[in-house]
Amino acid sequence: MGVKKRRPLEGVRIADLTWLLAGAGGPRLLASLGAEVIRIEWRDRLDFLRYMPPFASRTRERAEKAGAMDLTGLDTGKVQSVNRGGYFNDINAGKYGISLNMKAPQGRELFKKLVAVSDVVVEAFTAETMQKWGLGYDTLKAIKPDIIYMQQPGWGYKGPYVKYASYGPIAQAVSxxxxxxxxxxxxxxxxxxxxxxxxSGAYYCAMTILMALYYKKRTGKGQYLDxxxxxxxIGMTGTAVLDHxxxxxxxxxxxxxxPYTPAAPHGAYPCAGDDRWxxxxxxxxxxxxxxxxxxxxxxxAEQSxxxxxxxxxxHQDELDRLVSAWTQEQEPxxxxxxxxxAGVPAGVCQTAQDRIERDPQLKHLNWLLPLEHTEIGTWPIKDIPFHFANxxxxxxxxxxxxxxxxxEDNAYVYKELLGLSQAEIEAFQDEGTI
Amino acid sequence: MDGFLFDVKVLELADEQGEFCGKLLAGAGADVLKIEPPGGQATREIGPFYHDQVHPERSLYFWHYNFGKRGITLDIESPPGTDLLKQLIAEADVLIDAQPLGTLEKLGLDWNALQALNPRLIYVVLSPFGHSGPWRDYKANDLVHLALGGQMMCCGYSPTDDGSYDTPPIAPQMWHAYHIAGNQAFIATVGALIGREMTEVGEMIELPIHQAVSVCTEIDVPHWIYGQTPCYRQTGRHAQPAIGPEVQFPTKDGRYSIILPNPFPGGYETLVGFLEGKDKAGDLNEDKYKEPKNRRGRAFTEHFADIQAACVADFDLEEIWHEAQELGIPWSPIRLPEENPDDVQWQTRATFSQVEHPELGESYTYTGAPMLPNECAWRQGPRAPLIGEHNQEVFCEQLGLSVEEMADLQDKGTV
Known part of the structure; x- marks a missing residue:
């Protein structure tokens, strides 16, 4: 059509104080839609994912084997650093990154300047951290009246379990x-x-911020999201809750x-090969x-x-035994x-290797996107699965x-966005604020 | 209070692939109109059923996934039905289409035609594998999606001691392929609604469920990309390149709890202190374990797991986990879904709501808001529409059909 494509969230800026996947995954999705997400980190308490394997190795050959795409730009000269975590690289794709010591009063003053030019503040600290720093919703709102502020302590802010810890497996267990x-x-x-x-935490973080952004577009009002x-x-268990x-x-x-749509055979059946189903x-x-x-x-199969x-x-147990005896001779x-x-719904229990190297449909859909990382070069990143026409x-x-x-983006954020001088930036660096 | 999407009108032409997305949009405050074929959507046949009565108005699956929507019946493939559908599309903001691929094209309603009808329309298509590609015509259901997407190879039980598996990979129930797709379709839809505020034009979004599901695993993909290392499924914990320490232990009352390692400094010491308080620390107080280097390796992790198991085994499911959590120990009961409505946390947050079924003279517990906003409200009702419940409202009051025209459409089986 010749019209320049635009990002749906163009002009939306997000101050991202999250980490791990449950926290940092939501802003990742918002970045894919075009929001300018500024991930704020401090060296004394880095995201564990920066330390977690797998790491981008320094041998080009292994990297080339990894994906069915041209992998370029690997720098073999650099040593291991906090920038080489492969999982971190995926979860934070599309974001800007700055260093900022929120524990220092000067750091919090700088943060306030960032809030003044942001639409959203999202964090994943323990419940009272922002309050303790004098950065509760009332303060943020005073700085930016239409700010959207999302807090996500594992079990929620309101309620007696405000201090309880949650990780994915905890949320799965209790729900x-x-x-x-x-x-x-x-x-x-x-x-x-x-x-x-x-x-799911990442999805609902993104979903909730998006809903609030839409509401703000229509009414001019920001809000606090607990x-x-x-x-x-819990929302995904509703049928069982109703059954009870x-x-x-x-x-x-x-x-x-x-359980609820009668079907047989219905299951995972062994195939030829090691642990193939x-x-x-x-x-x-x-x-x-x-x-x-x-x-x-x-x-x-002809028997009554x-x-x-x-x-x-x-007779499902017997049926499964007979089907298994046959499938285990078959290449999956x-x-x-x-x-x-023949029109029978069936699919191999695919490994990561199958999906990355073999699955022709995922390849057709370009599910992995080659993206460049400044230190480790270009690697395949999981793209978002929604394809926009415009x-x-x-x-x-x-x-x-x-x-x-x-x-990486201190210069962009502190100089261009917040208008600090080079001398001011250096002073903040020297005193350990950024 | 307003809903977030208070002025958004959604049309839903969907089976189980798209009903969850519609449910979320309704929860967020949109007016979601579900268009079912005369006689009702096939998802009304999915159990469980009210008092086990297999009946299209008694499906609890349908109740849950269509809560908060309005509903009409319409044979969209009949000429008068197609015409009425076009009138509805002209007034809608969003059309969720999770029908067999090509259903609307066959009616002359491809993306160009839809844009001509309504240039601001956001058209969201969910399909099993996408509209093109070698697997385009593959058939799938929840199980097959979770197999192909990689979830199953991550989930299941640990291998036997010789490293081989005597149990199959497991697909967690129920309908998570469609939850995963629905959540991401919602993100795309609301993103497009925001973009439309700027561009003033609509959008077509395609979401292949296979791709949506395939991106929803964790470390298996980076481990392969960065190291060509496979991950192995193991009971109740992350699939990993090696078999890791157990975290799931049986309780005294025959249930299970999990205790996760606390990764922060002091996390180990806090847990040992807690176990000691219960007289369950075993030998963990011995000096040799004060050195982190003596707490590495398989022998120690197994020993540590045994000690935790012995503690968990001495208490009932709900007995001591609160005490542990008060100390920052990530401990949780493995609950049944139906045990949560009684929890004071969810009562305080109104996580569940009572929804009336006037024609049954009853109200029942539904899962409600997934978060607490301070300016907007999550929709708390009404219950899922009965078959054709809003036909009169939509066809006569909104589209202006006369009573006679309506009766005629009914006679012909169009509505």
Missing amino acids: GLTEQSGLPAPHPPAGWGFSYMDW CSQVEPG AVNGRHYQRTGNRS IAIAVTSEEEWQAFVRILGNPDW RFASLAERLQ FGLQERLQA GQVSQGGPTERAAPCYA
């Missing part, structure tokens, strides 16, 4: 999501093999079997007929105990293709860069 994952008792819950509630990491998890409220029923795990979900009669055809019409969905559900991806071609939206955000190095 009920952990109990809802795994094989039926007497197996224990299997829970989650990653911090789902860190991602968020918790646990409540979004209405029917008095307690939740019981069913492994990989479909395929998920198969057969719901309709048509899918069952197609499935049996792919199996080569074995005699057992598998003749209808009701029968198959009743070939089987996936044959089943899908707007400019991608994980590079306004920086068009992966994560910032520590204090």
